[in-house]
Amino acid sequence: MQIVFLGTSSGAPTTKRNVSGIGLRLMDRGAWWLIDCGEGTQHQIMRSVLNISQLEKIFITHLHGDHLYGLIGMLASRSLRGAETGGITLYGPKGIDEYVQAIMRISPVHLQYPLIIKVVEEGIIYEDDTIVVEAAKVKHRVPAFAYSMTEKPRPGAFKIELAKEAGIPKGPMYAQLKAGGTVQLEDGRVFHGKDFVHPPQPGLKVAFSGDTIPCQNMVRLAQGADMLVHESTYVHQHLELAERSGHSTAKQAAEIAVAAEAKGLLLTHLSPRYDIEDGPITLDDMLQEAQEVFLNSQIAQDLCVYEVKRTRLL
Ligand SMILES: [Zn+2]
Numbered sequence: 431m432q433i434v435f436l437g438t439s440s441g442a443p444t445t446k447r448n449v450s451g452i453g454l455r456l457m458d459r460g461a462w463w464l465i466d467c468g469e470g471t472q473h474q475i476m477r478s479v480l481n482i483s484q485l486e487k488i489f490i491t492h493l494h495g496d497h498l499y500g501l502i503g504m505l506a507s508r509s510l511r512g513a514e515t516g517g518i519t520l521y522g523p524k525g526i527d528e529y530v531q532a533i534m535r536i537s538p539v540h541l542q543y544p545l546i547i548k549v550v551e552e553g554i555i556y557e558d559d560t561i562v563v564e565a566a567k568v569k570h571r572v573p574a575f576a577y578s579m580t581e582k583p584r585p586g587a588f589k590i591e592l593a594k595e596a597g598i599p600k601g602p603m604y605a606q607l608k609a610g611g612t613v614q615l616e617d618g619r620v621f622h623g624k625d626f627v628h629p630p631q632p633g634l635k636v637a638f639s640g641d642t643i644p645c646q647n648m649v650r651l652a653q654g655a656d657m658l659v660h661e662s663t664y665v666h667q668h669l670e671l672a673e674r675s676g677h678s679t680a681k682q683a684a685e686i687a688v689a690a691e692a693k694g695l696l697l698t699h700l701s702p703r704y705d706i707e708d709g710p711i712t713l714d715d716m717l718q719e720a721q722e723v724f725l726n727s728q729i730a731q732d733l734c735v736y737e738v739k740r741t742r743l744l
Pocket residue numbers: 492494570641
């Protein structure tokens with residue numbers, strides 16, 4: 431898994447940061463998913479390592495413009511790619527369907543691929559053989575969801591050298607052993623699958639807060655995440671502003687990471703007021719504030735690729 435930030439500014443873009451949009455690259459799948467789609471996201475996609483044709487799913491956290499206004503333009507541009515693009519499933523809070531349909535009715539767009547829109551409720555909203563996506567209600571000025579993506583454990587690798595040494599013939603017997611079965615050779619020797627397969631590898635988990643004040647639901651959703659991407663609109667000195675606008679401070683985001691026992695924290699949705707090099711409070715101050723609570727905190731940068739790795743526990 432890789433996380434690619436397409437926009438890390440809150441409310442309005444700056445010259446260095448676009449408004450909200452985050453790519454989640456799922457290497458095994460040959461696809462990527464998009465969380466939020468602020469205006470200009472399609473330009474950021476072109477500048478990034480992501481390929482718009484490989485976009486498979488979009489998750490909108492809430493219906494504020496800085497998370498949404500890039501959606502229709504991006505979908506329409508993607509359609510110009512023609513036959514090389516597959517369908518897209520769009521998930522979002524109640525109203526996402528009306529929003530898309532109303533714009534497409536008034537300003538006709540003919541998409542060359544199927545667009546399926548799913549209005550989400552709390553709970554598991556998508557699941558297949560490899561991954562589970564869960565939505566949880568968070569607390570903002572409008573209905574808002576956070577999302578987590580959890581890979582399912584992968585079967586352990588087959589100990590092929592061991593099988594060769596044992597003289598087990600390649601082919602169906604290997605498959606039986608891989609599936610955990612028992613095989614018997616012509617000479618009478620019996621082998622068990624469990625001795626020839628490494629233990630299953632746990633999958634990775636990531637969680638995206640969207641916009642929210644600190645809330646228990648976020649802690650629950652992000653429990654044990656290998657990477658938590660949490661909004662950090664303000665520094666704690668501006669707590670009152672954060673509370674009034676339904677946002678979190680860096681300290682609060684770090685506290686959520688601690689409570690959820692997350693392994694890493696990426697701070698995003700940063701107020702443009704701190705993105706001024708010689709301003710009174712800078713993003714370095716914000717980073718320090720977060721790291722005092724949760725050391726493995728980082729300030730997300732536009733177009734940077736963050737590799738999500740399993741942290742080995744000693
Ligand atoms: Zn918002």
